[in-house]
Amino acid sequence: MHVLAATNNLFPEPEATGSGRYNYEVGRRLAARGHRVSVLTRRRGDAPARETVAGMDVHRYRASIPRLPWTLRAVARRVRAVERDAPLDVVCFHGALSSFGVDLALSDAVPRTYTVHGLWATEYAERAPDASGLGVPWQWANRALRGRIEGRTLARSDAAVVLSEFMRERVAAAHPDAPPITVLPGGADAERFAPHAADGDGADDASGAVPPAPADRRRTEFLTVRRLTPRMGLDTLVDAFASVVDSGADVGLTVGGDGPLREALEARAAARGVADRVTLAGYVPESDLPATYARADVFVLPTLAHEGFGLATVEALAAGTPVVGTTAGATPEILGPLEDEAAIPERLLVPPGDSDALADALAAWHRTGDEARAAASAACRAHALDAGYTWERVTDRIEALLERVRAGSR
CATH class of the missing domain: 3.40.50.2000 (Glycogen Phosphorylase B;)
Structure with a gap:
């Protein structure tokens, strides 16, 4: 053909x-x-x-x-x-x-x-x-x-x-x-986007926008990879993240991607006092994406509108990384069935543009223990494979x- x-x-x-x-x-x-x-x-x-x-x-x-x-x-x-x-x-x-x-x-x-x-x-x-x-x-x-x-x-x-x-x-x-x-x-390419990619999968340890975690790390690393434009809701994410930091949580946020809002996001992070916790990583090369997803504790999709599907969402799930997204667009079709599973201890969906609800969800995932996180990771990958993503x-x-x-x- x-x-x-x-x-x-x-x-x-x-x-x-x-x-x-x-x-x-x-x-x-x-x-x-x-x-x-x-x-x-x-x-x-x-x-x-x-x-x-x-x-x-x-x-x-x-x-x-x-x-x-x-x-x-x-x-x-x-x-x-x-x-x-x-x-x-x-x-x-x-x-x-x-x-x-x-x-x-x-x-x-x-x-x-x-x-x-x-x-x-x-x-x-x-x-x-x-x-x-x-x-x-x-x-x-x-x-x-x-x-x-x-x-x-x-x-x-x-x-x-x-x-x-x-x-x-x-x-x-x-x-x-x-x-x-x-x-x-x-x-998603299920062979490349997998939990083992966090180890570099044979690549240099420097690969990936999120650095490898030390064995005794307690910090929770949040990640998003988005075009830096208004529709993506990144200002809402920075505000929500700042609220989690203000509560005393040891957390970090990596924002992968470029776009016209970069300077505005830098200024917003500085104004909220979290510039030292927010990394604007810029464009993440394709070769680094599997490790970047797998090393994050939670992927965040704060879209405000028109999310027609979400390749980043299913790539993160295949890597075993829970995704907290909004109810905008098609995201509930992917995350809704997963959120109902017993192995998922916290909510995955919040209203778009609601920084308080997003902060509550991120804080809840930060408080989740290692055993529950491991079970959630396995459930995320199984969902991506079983649903045909x-x-x-x-x-x-x-x-x-x-x-x-x-x-x-x-």
């Missing part, structure tokens, strides 16, 4: 998002199973126009919304290059801009699936600065155009995929003409869906 994935980015590019990671993990596994996998993605910096990545044939094009006609022509040229190599059996859309161009260039006879990782218009509204004057109608028109482009391509697809029930409801409401929607969650299981389901779409069955 020759599969073409159209995506806005692809791991391991530094700019890769969750959708880029999803495509990489599923694509390389499909290639390992003998399928021909081509990828069409945006070209950034000095990245080559074409290369092989983990068994996938990757084609890149330059993209620009203001120069949309030029971008669409570039996409069409790349699609023709892919089809010259071998006829396409199915196309997988991930991301509205690249998918729109591919859809225009393809014959209607080629089956299509569309995986919606996030609604394009909503994501634009979150990133766009507050407008005034003539900027208001421009932003409104820009958002409307993005919604129209995404809706058109989605309506022309044979099947839609989302990563959560939360996203199924949002897509159905935003695009009533969408094809049947299937929920296929994301996953592994890339092998995800690829099984994607492969079956593509075969059905290819055969003309939804």
